[in-house]
Amino acid sequence: MTYSLTPDTNSARPQRVRFLRSLRRHPLGALALGLLLLLAAGAILADLLAPYDPTATDLGNSLSGPTGSHLLGTDALGRDLLSRLLFGARVSLTGTAQAVATVIAVGVPIGLLAGYLGGWVDRVAGGIIDVLLAVPGIVMLLVIVAIFGNNESVAMIALGVLGAPGMARVVRGSTIAVRNELYIKAARVSGLTTRHVLVNHVLPRVSGPIVVRASLFAGVALLVETGLGFLGFGAQPPDPSWGNMVADASQFVAIAPWMLVPSGATIALSILSFGLLGDAIRDSTAGRARGADRVRRKVAGDAKEPAATPAQPATETPDDSDALLRVRGLTVSVPAATGQADIISDVTLEIRAGETVGLVGESGCGKSMTGRAILGLLPQPVAVTGGRILFDGQDITKLGPRQLQRLRGAQIALISQEPVASLDPVFTVGHQLKEVLLRHQPGSRREIARAAVALLRDVNLREPERVMRSYPHQLSGGMAQRVAIAMALAGRPRLLVADEPTTALDVTVQAEILGLLRRLQRQTGMAVLIISHDWGVIADVCERAYVMYAGQVVEQAPVLDLFDGPRHPYSAGLLGCMPGRAARGDLLPAIGGRVPQPGSWPTGCHFSPRCPIARDDCTRDPVALNETAAGHASRCLYPLLVDEKVFSHDAR
Amino acid sequence: MTKLIARRLAISVPLLFIVPFLTFVMATLAPGDPARTILGDDFTPEAYQALRAELGLDKSLFAQYADWLRGVVQGDLGTSPVTGLSVSGEIISRVGVTASLVLLTTVVATLIGVGLGVVSALRAGWLAKAVDVISLVGFSFPSFWVGLVLVALFAVGLGWFPATGFVPIDVSPRAWALALVLPITALAVHAIAMVAKQTRDAMLDTLGREYILALRARGIPERSIIFRHALRNAAIPVSTVVGLVFISLLDGTVLVESVFAMPGLGGLVVDATHRHEIPVIQGIVLTFTVVVVLVNLFVDVLYGWLNPKARVS
Numbered sequence A: 001m002t003y004s005l006t007p008d009t010n011s012a013r014p015q016r017v018r019f020l021r022s023l024r025r026h027p028l029g030a031l032a033l034g035l036l037l038l039l040a041a042g043a044i045l046a047d048l049l050a051p052y053d054p055t056a057t058d059l060g061n062s063l064s065g066p067t068g069s070h071l072l073g074t075d076a077l078g079r080d081l082l083s084r085l086l087f088g089a090r091v092s093l094t095g096t097a098q099a100v101a102t103v104i105a106v107g108v109p110i111g112l113l114a115g116y117l118g119g120w121v122d123r124v125a126g127g128i129i130d131v132l133l134a135v136p137g138i139v140m141l142l143v144i145v146a147i148f149g150n151n152e153s154v155a156m157i158a159l160g161v162l163g164a165p166g167m168a169r170v171v172r173g174s175t176i177a178v179r180n181e182l183y184i185k186a187a188r189v190s191g192l193t194t195r196h197v198l199v200n201h202v203l204p205r206v207s208g209p210i211v212v213r214a215s216l217f218a219g220v221a222l223l224v225e226t227g228l229g230f231l232g233f234g235a236q237p238p239d240p241s242w243g244n245m246v247a248d249a250s251q252f253v254a255i256a257p258w259m260l261v262p263s264g265a266t267i268a269l270s271i272l273s274f275g276l277l278g279d280a281i282r283d284s285t286a287g288r289a290r291g292a293d294r295v296r297r298k299v300a301g302d303a304k305e306p307a308a309t310p311a312q313p314a315t316e317t318p319d320d321s322d323a324l325l326r327v328r329g330l331t332v333s334v335p336a337a338t339g340q341a342d343i344i345s346d347v348t349l350e351i352r353a354g355e356t357v358g359l360v361g362e363s364g365c366g367k368s369m370t371g372r373a374i375l376g377l378l379p380q381p382v383a384v385t386g387g388r389i390l391f392d393g394q395d396i397t398k399l400g401p402r403q404l405q406r407l408r409g410a411q412i413a414l415i416s417q418e419p420v421a422s423l424d425p426v427f428t429v430g431h432q433l434k435e436v437l438l439r440h441q442p443g444s445r446r447e448i449a450r451a452a453v454a455l456l457r458d459v460n461l462r463e464p465e466r467v468m469r470s471y472p473h474q475l476s477g478g479m480a481q482r483v484a485i486a487m488a489l490a491g492r493p494r495l496l497v498a499d500e501p502t503t504a505l506d507v508t509v510q511a512e513i514l515g516l517l518r519r520l521q522r523q524t525g526m527a528v529l530i531i532s533h534d535w536g537v538i539a540d541v542c543e544r545a546y547v548m549y550a551g552q553v554v555e556q557a558p559v560l561d562l563f564d565g566p567r568h569p570y571s572a573g574l575l576g577c578m579p580g581r582a583a584r585g586d587l588l589p590a591i592g593g594r595v596p597q598p599g600s601w602p603t604g605c606h607f608s609p610r611c612p613i614a615r616d617d618c619t620r621d622p623v624a625l626n627e628t629a630a631g632h633a634s635r636c637l638y639p640l641l642v643d644e645k646v647f648s649h650d651a652r
Numbered sequence B: 001m002t003k004l005i006a007r008r009l010a011i012s013v014p015l016l017f018i019v020p021f022l023t024f025v026m027a028t029l030a031p032g033d034p035a036r037t038i039l040g041d042d043f044t045p046e047a048y049q050a051l052r053a054e055l056g057l058d059k060s061l062f063a064q065y066a067d068w069l070r071g072v073v074q075g076d077l078g079t080s081p082v083t084g085l086s087v088s089g090e091i092i093s094r095v096g097v098t099a100s101l102v103l104l105t106t107v108v109a110t111l112i113g114v115g116l117g118v119v120s121a122l123r124a125g126w127l128a129k130a131v132d133v134i135s136l137v138g139f140s141f142p143s144f145w146v147g148l149v150l151v152a153l154f155a156v157g158l159g160w161f162p163a164t165g166f167v168p169i170d171v172s173p174r175a176w177a178l179a180l181v182l183p184i185t186a187l188a189v190h191a192i193a194m195v196a197k198q199t200r201d202a203m204l205d206t207l208g209r210e211y212i213l214a215l216r217a218r219g220i221p222e223r224s225i226i227f228r229h230a231l232r233n234a235a236i237p238v239s240t241v242v243g244l245v246f247i248s249l250l251d252g253t254v255l256v257e258s259v260f261a262m263p264g265l266g267g268l269v270v271d272a273t274h275r276h277e278i279p280v281i282q283g284i285v286l287t288f289t290v291v292v293v294l295v296n297l298f299v300d301v302l303y304g305w306l307n308p309k310a311r312v313s
């Protein structure tokens, strides 16, 4: 049992050290902490530091701005503002500290118990929290001041109680997250008391959020403290507090507006510092990443060197193909710490009108990015950095946003992996479908409505009227995918990109959707590009297929040829996982090793580290795609022979 | 939806009883008593007892509370021990000021906050930075101080607006509006910051969703994607924040009404606190609690209206 308890015996310390160390990476946070410490020191040492007695009047020098003898000026009685600020800090910061101490003392235990014990404790605590959160804070404090007299400590402690629910909520959330971790469970099972587990094991783990919340609350407390001071509660004249200094200044706004500056700036800077400090600690304890950043980090996080220059597109040969879509030497990259990392490198493929083509590979091989590039919909920092995408002779990579928009839906459409997520949750299916239809064909409201129902009927949805009135979350995955297909068809596209159209669906529904796609393809004569990791899907509907590995097309062939005699060791390995039972994930059972991340592709053949028949020259130069038979090409220096087996449990 | 509202009512209705009750409990715990406060230092024991009986102070805590509740039901919140005025009358005569201030600030903050939030979500650059700066200023500078600075600049300095006071709208709409500009600005800075930040986060979150990609893939124009789809989805979390803003304005108005010497509830509660007029404060606490409960209910209904998932299930 001891082994599982070791990590936390000293986890409190590393955590604390981490706060301080992490502040180094947040200069603003460090600055804020420094400023707060300085203010606290000023308050403590006010007797030594203050140039004057804070209540000493000097009527000859009243309402002066900053001068040599009064650095921050004086008030109406000629009292030195700097001295008053220093002494006032005692009142204001003490009040803040009292409130923060209370918020921790009350909020943390409630949150810990509610989160750790759950059940009725959690519900009761939740009820109390909700009640307190609905109470107007300052008014409640005034009640307390009115009843208990003008006692600042009582008011600030009450403020802490009112702020406790917020703290409790944060602690509860973090505790629930920690509760089920292995060593906490172990500690619990080993018979330690709840109290011991909470104090010694859970508390250190949730201290990060507590410190963040306390820091942010300190800002609020100071705001309230100065507010009460401004209203004339708390420290009474002639004793200074930051709040009553603002009140003093308010009497002379017309003749001495400067007086507002020292107190206001000090209050604002202090509140700002508490806020910045809290943010800095939060950022460093929970590395938050969002949006584009996440994509960039995920894709290029470990790009160590500029990606190897892709093999020169071997396609500058005159291009007389009449295919509907011709992708030529497409390279897609993401900016990385060192230049850029390629996600897709030198992809060439084509789809003829009315043809159904597959694009197969493991997740992360670049097949989805290829699909999105064809629609001109690459996510933000990702961009096409080489090659062309010719649709009907027009280079998509050169189109502006307007032209792309006109192309999408009307010429090229997309259906994606998560059917429910691909529908806007706040509008009904009918609303969304009609919007798409209206976009692509003019018509009266009735015509559009009728067309919508007809479309839904086309994709085999029973009760189309009811579906029209439904919201996406009311649909099953299969129904939602039919709706998504209907929307994709609304503009009568000539090419449909179907990105893992059945992955998220049940097996029986998968077959129905594939059947539907096949029928629609026949009826409309549109071309379909099916992107999948599932050979079963490819075998079911495609005529030809491209196999992608680590950003490259490694093999292309008619589906039957590919299944009968893969000429690339990777395809052979991938086919070893048939029939369609391959687990979703990076690891192929038949092939050792993992798909290399973009940016860390090997020079030479991308597959060489995992290839059982790799030789020395495989790693030397980029390997080109070579035709092995008519319509069959393999990016391998030593393409397999028909029926050659390279993987021991080749299950064909 | 009904569940949501039922839960809210289950929390709120007791709140209406508990919060005033707490004030009674605290009042009995407190040192000194109102009778003594009213009589001052010099009084006879008979007068003291008579006044206590008159104020109901000789009864038990629960009896006092029950008396008060009975009064509330009849619209009688008692009288001020200091001024002798009816509390409910006082509150009614002042509620308009506070309502104008809080409602208008909410509207202004929502419009500007949502606008800033959307724009800063769509383009990084100086506007996004401006929102960051406004947020920092809004969170750091106390509203009462901002109000004073505004007075110094725009009332005293430029003379564009009156420095203090309030004019009822039926007396002069123009004067009413002018008098409200500075207080609303002082209150709105913080409120705008809250709304803008939430709007930006919600917009960024929404724009990263799968359905936005799907809409683009269907050829839906960017204008519709942003203003119809993304904004409509972002409105769900934003509406919650607007509710919180409204409630925080109830606190803010206490300070800002003092800065601008406005005859609203905030000013009343401050005066009552200085004078220890417990019945007045209890009346105002009740009023504010009712408003908070109503606002929360309204936000719940709005949430359900905006979010079909909450509406149906």
Ligand code: SF4
Residues within 6 Å of the ligand: A568, A569, A570, A605, A606, A607, A608, A609, A611, A612, A613, A614, A615, A618, A623, A635, A636, A637, A638, A639
């Ligand atoms: S080129 Fe070499 S390493 Fe690459 S797949 Fe062919 S044999 Fe294997």
